[in-house]
Amino acid sequence: MTSTPEQRAKRAAYVREWNARPENRERVLAQRAQRRAAKRDEINAAAAAYREGNRAMLAEKSRAYKAANPEVVVAYRRATAEKHADRKREMKYGLRPGQFAEMLADQGGRCAICRTDTPNGNGWQVDHCHDTGDVRGILCHSCNVGIGHLKDNPAVVEAALNYLRGDSC
Secondary structure (H helix, E strand, C coil): CCCCHHHHHHHHHHHHHHHHCHHHHHHHHHHHHHHHHHCHHHHHHHHHHHHHHCHHHHHHHHHHHHHHCHHHHHHHHHHHHHHHHHHHHHHHHCCCCCHHHHHHHHCCCCCCCCCCCCCCCCCCEEEECCCCCCEEEEECHHHHHHHHHCCCCHHHHHHHHHHHHCCCC
8 A cells, every 4th residue: 555645744753852852862862874785885885985076065165164163163173082093002002991091190181200390392102112102101202312312322421421420511
């Protein structure tokens, strides 16, 4: 049995009203998530194809929006800066979100080398072994650059320490 356009419109209105009820919200969201998960690869492929085919138009829209709404862009960047920093640290060093803050707190909010509580330059830095990738601690910019210039080599650091302890001053 086929339905008339009026019947279909009435049914669609009822479904929209039912979906909007607060008591049905969790069930509706779960069903939507389940349908989306079942078609995730298809949806992602279609979205990627659209972005690839419309790259110039999307870039221009983005530039125009940013030019017309600079205060919104600045507010968004400020609001999400730590989230993006956490994500970058997770990808680069394997630190889970919040682990950087925990490590800094475990160090008393200070550089692991010079014990300053005020990071300089580019702020707090994750120090890691370049051979193994293991994270050693959190350093201020100056200390991180300093041990980098000393090639992360304990023998070179020891030689520099001996030099500084000498009678050169």
